[in-house]
Amino acid sequence: MIQGTGSNVGKSLLVAGLCRAARRRGLRVAPFKPQNMSNNAAVTVEGGEIGRAQALQALASGLQPRVDMNPVLLKPESDRGAQVVVQGQRLTTVQARDYASLKPQLLERVLESFGRLKADYDLVLAEGAGSPAEVNLRDRDIANMGFARAAEVPVLLAGDIDRGGVIAQLVGTQAVIDPADAAMIVGFLVNKFRGDPRLFDEGYRFIERRTGWRGFGVLPYFPEAWKLPAEDALDLPAESGGRELKVVCLGLSRIANFDDLDPLALEPGVSLSVLGPGRPIPGDCDLVILPGSKSTRGDLDFLRAQGWDVDLTAHRRRGGRVLGICGGYQMLGRTLCDPQGIEGPPGETPGLGLLDIETEMTAAKRLSETRAVHAATGQGFAGYEIHMGRSAGPDRARPFAFVDGQPEGAVSADGRVCGSYLHGMFRDDAFRAAFLRELGAGPGGLRYDQTVEDTLDALAQHMEAHLDVSGLLDLAL
Template identity: 75%
Template structure:
C-alpha cells in the first residue's frame, strides 16, 4: 500500500484544503487516489450512497479524486452535541453518545475499524492521502490516539507537517512540535511545508532554512495563500466569511452554536445577485429579504441560544416587515409550535416551545434518517437533488402545504401566506435549476451559475496552485 499523511502544527492550518489539492494533483498525474481521515470532529456531514455519514471535508476530497464519498474515507466521525459530549459515528453509523472524558475509554476498540477502512481504500487505489486532526503536538491526548501519530505508527505512514504562517509564529510551531513529540513519533515526520503565505516568499527564505536546520526535516515548499479557498465548501463554521457578495438580494443566517451542514449555503454565496451575511453571536439580524435558519446538531439547545442572542425578537421584526423565513432541518423544527424530546435523544428530556411561525410540532425519536434524495419543489416544480440527515418527525396543519414532494409524498411545510417555509432537505441549492427558480420566486435575479462546474474548476485551480509552489513529485515519492 502507498500512503502519505498530512498533519498540522495546529488546528485550522489548511490541512483539508491541501489534501484536496494534492488529491486532484495526483489524479491529474494519472494516479488512482483516495482521501482518508481516521478521525474527524465536525457537525458538517455528508451522506454517502449507502446511507452512512462522513465529514464534509472528506466528501470534497472524494470529489477531488473523482470518487463517490465512502464511509471508509472517514471511519470515525465525532459530532458535538454539547460542550462536553459528542455523538460517535463509526464507519457511517452511530455507535454512541459519550462525554469527552469517557471517549478515551472507547478509543482502544476504534483503531480496528480505522485500520480496516484504511486498508480497504489502500487495496483499491494507487495512493491514499491521509489527513490528521488538530495537531500531534497535543501530546496530552497521545494515549490511544487515532487521529495523528497513533494512526501513522499503526499503519506505518510517513508524515508531512503543515504550518500556518498567516497566524504568526510558524517557526516556533514547527520546531516546537518536534520538541514535544516522543522521539518515535517525531521520527515519522519526513518533511514539512508552510501554508498561507502572503507577499514576497523570498522574505521567508532564512526562516525556512532555520526550520530545516533545527529539525532535520526536508522542506517541500512555501504555499502562498489560495484566494479562491472561499469558493470551496468549508468544514468549520469559523471559516465562513462574515459576508459574501454585494448583490441586491440580502440573506441573513444566524450562526447557531451547534450549526450543522452549513455548506447548504455555499451555492447561494456564489450567486452574484446575492449578499449573504453570517450573523455571529452578539450581533443583531440585519435588514434583509430572507432569513435562513440553518441545521443544528442540538435543536432545542440552539433554540435557547437563538433566544439568548435576541434573534427571536429580530426575527419577529423581520417577519412583521414582510420578510421571508426558510428553516432547514433543525431550523425547520425551530419554526414550529413545539419540540419534544421524551427520551433525551439530544440532551435532557423535555419539551421546548418553538418560534411559532409554522403550525406543526416535532417529536425527537431514536431513528435517524440518512439518505440521498431526489424531490420536486412544490412551488416551481423544479428537481431538487439533496440528502436528509436528521432525527425527529414534524407534523401539523402546515405540512399540508409542503415545501417539496418526495416520492409523491409531502415534505416540509409552508405558512398560509407562503412567507415562512421549512424543509428537511440539505444540499438543495446545489441544484442549479431549483436555485435559480427559488431566487426568482423571491424577487432575486439568478446568474445562471453552474455550481458543480465552478467547484470542479476551483479544485483544478487549487491543484495548479499546489503544483506551482510545492515539490509535488517529492511528496508523492515520499509515500510508502
C-alpha cells in the first residue's frame, strides 16, 4: 500500500506507474483504493462508479474498471456533505460529522472487495487517501492505517519534495502516528524531485537514520504527467494548446468528470482555458463548455455570482458556441427543479434559458457505457452516462446525438447552443475531429488513447530508472 505524507503528493500516479511496471513484468496486477473522495468518476463494467484515478490505474494494469477497485467513493455536494457510493452504487448522502458512524459497516465492504481482488490477481497495489498523519481522523479509519492493519498490508510512505519540507513530512509522520501504525511502514520514497538528485543524498540518509525505514529511491518530477487524466480539479490546466481554436471551460465550484476536457487540452491547434472565479469569458473564444457538476443548482448560483450568465448571453450574441455536458446541460435550460432535495434543499432554480428544456432531479442515477451517433456530423462515438435527473422540452426535438436510435440531448433553434448527458465523447478521435471541424478547426491528428498508453509506458520506465521497483514489488511477498 502506498500512503502519502499529504494530499496530492503523487500517490495515484505512483500506483499507476507501478501497475504498468508490474504488468510489463508479466504479473496480473490490480489497483485498489479503500476510500476515495472525488467528483471525477468512471463507470465500471458492472454499471457502477469508481474514482477516475482507479480507472486510470486499471488501464495501466490492462483491466476494465471494477467496483471492487474503489469500494467507497465520497462525492462532495457541499463544503460539509457528500454522497456516499459503496461498491459502485449510491448508498446515502451524509454530513461530514455523521460519516464516522458509517465507517464500521463500510470497512466490512472494503475488506470484502479487497479479498476478491486478492483472490483474482497476483498483486494488488493499494492507495491511501490524504495522510496517516491526520491523527484526528484515525478513529474508525478505513482509508489508511485502519485498512492497512485490518488487511495486514505493508505500507510504503511517499513524500513530496516539490512542495518543500520533505524531511519533516516523513520524519514527522512517524513521530505523530501510533507506534503500531508506524510499524506497518516498511519504507519510504521521495517524489517529484527537480534538479540533481545527488544534492539530496544527505537528506535521504538522514531520513533513513532517523526513521529506521528503508529508502526505495528519489523519483524525479515526471513532466509528462499532464497527459494523463487528473482526478483533482486543482490539476486542471489554466491554459494549454495552440491558438487556432479557442475553447473556454467554466471552472465551477463542484466541477465533476472534468476529464472530459483532457483530449482537448492535448489537441494541437486548440487553446483550452479553465476560467477561475471572477474571470470574465473572453470575447474572442469560439466555444464555451459548461462541464458536469456535483451540485448543479448550487453551481448555477456560483456561475451567476461570477457574472458568467451575462457573459454567455454576450458570447452567443457574438456568434459563439456553447456546449453543456451533464450538469452543464441541465443549467442551460429554463428551470432546474429538485422537489425531493436530491442535491440540497428542495426547490426550483431558474436556468440560463439558452435551451428550451426543463430538468427535474430524480433519486435514480443512470450509470452506463454508451455508444451514440452525433446528429450534426453523423459520426459515431463512445461515451458514458453518470447522472441523476430527466430533461424534457421543445429543443429535445433537435437532439445532440442518437443512442440506439433514440434522441439524446438538445440543440437550440439557431444551432449555437447544445447539451448532452454523455461524458467522455472527446476521447473518440474521429468524433473529436468532426466536432472541432464544425467549429472551424483544422485536422489535429491526436490519437488520444494511444497517447495515454504511451505516457503510462514512459511513467513505468521513469520509475524503473530511478526507484528500486523490484524491491517495492517484493514487499508484497
